[in-house]
Amino acid sequence: MKTEIRGGQVVDPASGLDRSASVFVADGRIAAIGDAPEAFRADRVIDATGLVVAPGLVDLAARLREPGLEHKATLESEIRAAVAGGVTSLACPPDTDPPLDEPGLVAMLTQRARLLHQAHVHPVGALTHRLDGAELAEMGELADAGCVAFSQADRPLTDVQVLLRAMQYAGTFGHRVWLRPQDAHLSRGGVAHDGEVATRLGLPAIPVIAETVALATILAVVRATGVRVHLCRLSSADGVAMVRAAKAEGLPVTADVGIHHLHLCDVDIGWFDPLANFVPPLRATRDRDALRAGVEDGTIDAICSDHAPVDDDAKQVPFAEADPGATGLELLLPLTLKWASEARVPLVRALARVTSLPAAILGVDAGTIKVGAPADIVVFDPRRPWRVERGALESQGKNTPFLGLEVEGRVRATLVGGAVVHENS
């Protein structure tokens, strides 16, 4: 199967390429950019005139809800959502039921994902057995089964000795460790940012120091062990400042932020809107602004969807009882473009945050358009407006605080391994 993507604006953040060109795909890989290879006869031509041709997006956090939470979403439904959103590689956190701490579970998940021939699914294994923070999970076995990294998902490690040993052990074998900085005790019982909004609404609060105390601990362990850590879902201005200082110091850390925290703050809770219930909580305006500045200056490497499909029943309850999170796979591209346009960041730099940089954090061969690379490509119309509505989303989870918002950036075609897996004319 040979495909020509003709005449689009080819944007490749890894190489800085940003020019009008055709992309030629053969045998699942990119065969040429610009002039056709000799004797290339396309079986299929995609007209990309006026469209952007970019590497398929790489998402560092997309919950597929399998195994165990199929009433919220299934592998099939969320993979469809991924490719509809132009996401061709995704990492799924281990907070399933049971958690991804068994090589068999991981093998089954990757196998089923492979059979779907759609987005690449990269499971993140549990760092500790059952995510309970006490005993190490079998990282070697899990890596062999397909895990690309290890994390506690949203369950903080309370025991710093376990943290130290988990990092020492992972470092021994070069396993990647991803941690979301949140102190378990300081966040206990809280559901909203500790500030004026939570005080006004009487919602149990999570102070910023829940993030910074945990960050200080993690950074101290990184400093002591030299083991690289990826910091997930920063939420506060103080947290961004600490990561900026850690990078300046030369510590081996990277960081990401979820799309919701880049656009929303605690004021968006309004009158107890459960759709604005997130982990970590949406914080103050100044925190959101600092997160945006952090993404701009590179303190924060990647933007992720933090995709968490939640069923209606779990949102039609009082705010504090609602399941946190929102569907995000199909909003990662438009909300990244929205940030870029508001912050006046050029497209090629903006797309780096959702392609080449997260691919490097994942350590997978993805996120770039260059000759010889896998043909994981998204073709999108950067200015085409569409309204976020339940009916416009493939994800089984229809709940997002962005319902009703008009966004720009519509995916026209998604290719994975050279095959067109999603099309939208």
Added chain:
Amino acid sequence: MISRNPQLNAEGKLTHLLTLEGLPASVITDILDTAHPFVSVGEREVKKVPLLRGKAIFNLFFENSTRTRTTFEIAAKRLSADVINLNIGASSTSKGETLLDTVDNLVAMNADMFVVRHSQSGAAHLIASHLAATGRPHVHVVNAGDGRHAHPSQGLLDLYTIRHYKRDFRALSVAIVGDVLHSRVARSLIHGLATLGTPDIRVIGPATILPTGIEALGVRRFHDMRAGLAGCDVVVMLRLQSERMRGALLPSTGEFFKHYGLTAEKLALANPDAIVMHPGPMNRGVEIDSPVADGARSVILPQVTFGIAVRMAVMSIIAGN
């Protein structure tokens, strides 16, 4: 996202009572004025007026309460409504029924009004927005306390009491003492006082139980009770729950009383005609000393009497809109 004040209808009239936050002063004053003649209804031989005859009012209490539920029940009965009490703590939700399913079932029994108490902040808003979203705007919701958020009928009865004894809010200093962090009573009273133009509202307590950013509600923060009480016209003592000792918020009730318990000696720092209020139930010897609670400046029992009249006013106004 819910942005419009969800308790006012398109004409700006009160259809639910969910919080005092954002209520126009005219609406609050109207409730207080309406309550005034209802006080005398309770003093009559026949303590009933026929305003809500034939209306079905459900007291929906997901959290235990004797006093608030009883006063709402008395208020509804004095308005001639039919009152049905449900203590859901021991009912459907323990069998797995959701809050909104419970509401839908009761609406199917032709409920006209819900008086709701729930341990979660925002529960009453959730019910009101559900009724609006499902096209049943004729069913009214009165928030009888949601988590730490609001207890608007208590706030109104506190305002009624203050107005009864002090007349003009625009010249008052009001001190609220104790566990503001967990107090829906404090939040509702602060909003009401601020809306009616009270120039000096103070909250007094240790840092562990004064919430972050409370100043944004228009109050001043005091840790020293003596400084906070100086020159006050109204002292509102909050109930201290015994479980606060377990969360490392306070060391003991004894130490709390030493610093923040209202004694005659501390009350002497307030203005000579200052009144003492408490939403009840009181913990004597924890937040308030018995001689003060029972003393000449205590208006704690009149608060209870006014509370019935204020709740009658709220229910009759809402049902009429």
